[in-house]
Amino acid sequence: MILALALCLDAALGEPRWLWDRLPHPAVLMGRMVRTLDQTLNRAPFARAKGVLILAILVIVAGGIGWLLAQLGAIVSLVLAGILLAQRSLVDHVAAVGAGLRLSPKAGQRAVAMIVSRDVSQSTPSATARSAIESLSENFSDGVIAPAFWFLVAGLPGILIYKAVNTADSMIGYLSPRYAAFGWAAARTDDALNWVPARLSAGLLALAGGSLDRWRAIGADAALHRSPNAGWPEAAMAQSLNIALAGPRSYDGQIKDLAWVNAGGRRTLTPGDIDAAIAIVWKAWRLALGAILVLGVLLWVF
Structure with a gap:
């Protein structure tokens, strides 16, 4: 039941700026730790072994902190889990892209640049909407279902370990000359931790x-x-919106010819498609909440 309440807490409050303007968010602290380890250890020789080492450090530290905080009681677990879930902030950021596009293409580009890493400076309004929907879909898994899943599996240690690995992957899990070896362990571990949640997310969205x-x-x-x-x-x-996602896009000034997802779907997208995608994500969130409540009742009864 703690997880169900945490989901509701996140949905109601999101990430209040008055708090995070005064205190560092846990994800920010994780990012600082990854950056420090990167700057300290990311050099030849044995770059891959050092990447494994920093991943082990992150997992041990995150798991240990999670275990200690869990000893403080259910309220601490509830608040911290609510902080580490991201449904409300995700939806708010994506809705801002739709609102921006309704003002001008440039306003939409500025809004989507806040949530994607690709180059969007030349995006058409349709491409901007597509980027927002892709980010919404992927981050529903990474930011909501995956942390919720790992909280169910292992409580606060589970959700903190997941967030630490996910943060490391977002910072060093690239196939670039600097990170191909050093970030290998973070990328592969993040893939493993997201395997089940990604498919659960797809089922909920479908x-x-x-x-x-x-x-x-x-x-x-x-x-x-x-x-x-x-x-x-x-x-x-x-499939739910009958649209095409992914496809060619620009990274670091180069066009990557990526495959289309649902290639036969509609390719001209509008802010209305963003609204429809957000509605689906909220419905999927409610389905997840209902499933967690049912599971909680079953565990309590049996």
Whole structure:
């Protein structure tokens, strides 16, 4: 029941600026730790072994802090879990892209640049909307379902370890000359931790969007994605809205010819598609909350 309350706490409050303007968010503290370890250890020789070492340090520290905080009682677990879930902030950021696009293409570009790492300076309004929907779908898994899943599995240590690994992956898990070896352990571990949540997220989005009967097509599209996990929620959203996601995009000034997800879907997207995607994500969130409540009752009864 703590997790259900934490989901509701996050949905109600999100990330209050008055608090995080005064205190560092736990994700920010994790990021500082990763950056310090990167600057200290990321050099030859044995870059891959050092990457494994920093991952072990992160897991031990996050798990240990989680265990200690869990001893302080249910209220601490509730508040910290609520902080580490990101449904409300995710939806707010994506809704801002739709609002920006309704003002001007540039306003939409500025809003989507806050939530994606790709180059969006030349994005058309349709491409901007597509980027926002992709980010919404992927981060519903990474920011909501995955941390909730690991809290269910292992409590505060589980959710803190997941967030630490996910933060490390977002910072050093790249196939660049600097990080291909050093970030290997973070990237592979993040893939492993997200394997089940990504597929759970796809199921929830497909159920919410009425596309569960197209699960075979969702799986086929997910297999085309460059990520072993991100393609699942994106494919479920694409099928639910009958739109095409992913496809060619610009990174570091170069066009990457990536495969389309649901290639036969509609490719001209509007702010209305962002609104529809947000509605599906909220419905999927309610389905997840209901499933957690049912599980809690069953555990209490039996």
